[in-house]
Amino acid sequence: MDKNFIFESKKLKTKSYATVDQTGFPLITVTFTGQKSSNSSFKAYLKDLDDCYFAKQNLAIVFDASNAVIPGFSHQKLQAQWLKENTDLIKTYCKGTAYVIPNKTIQWVLKMILSMQKQPVPYKVFSTYKDAQIWAWNQLQAK
Numbered sequence: 001m002d003k004n005f006i007f008e009s010k011k012l013k014t015k016s017y018a019t020v021d022q023t024g025f026p027l028i029t030v031t032f033t034g035q036k037s038s039n040s041s042f043k044a045y046l047k048d049l050d051d052c053y054f055a056k057q058n059l060a061i062v063f064d065a066s067n068a069v070i071p072g073f074s075h076q077k078l079q080a081q082w083l084k085e086n087t088d089l090i091k092t093y094c095k096g097t098a099y100v101i102p103n104k105t106i107q108w109v110l111k112m113i114l115s116m117q118k119q120p121v122p123y124k125v126f127s128t129y130k131d132a133q134i135w136a137w138n139q140l141q142a143k
Helices: 039-051 073-085 087-093 104-116 129-141
Strands: 018-021 027-032 059-064 094-100 123-126
Touching: 018 039, 027 039, 027 129, 039 073, 059 129, 073 087, 073 104, 087 094, 094 129, 123 129
Parallel strands: 027 059, 059 094, 094 123
Antiparallel strands: 018 027
16 A cells, blocks of 8 residues: 555635625625525624724725525524624724615515614615615715
């Protein structure tokens, strides 16, 4: 038997549940990819949300849920818990959150999450990204 086996290491890559794009800071875009949430991908998404507040500067967020799939109830609870744990940080730096949700079922899921934990800043639901982006920029400009 050959003792010089070559083992190939392949890192398992979890498909992203959402991408958080800070390149347009202070306007941040969170795009749900259409992938079903797993525990690891949902926790990665929440960590990426945490990272948005690292600079401790004013920001606004557009959540583009155009392609979102309904997260499991345990992940909905995690989202509500994240909002609760970060309420002070969000209130201090986030000037508003816009949601692009053309799907009525996903709108209902948002209502469920916000019934578990109130959204701490102004928010509005839109059917187009452009309208959501304009509203978010206006929130940043408001005193």
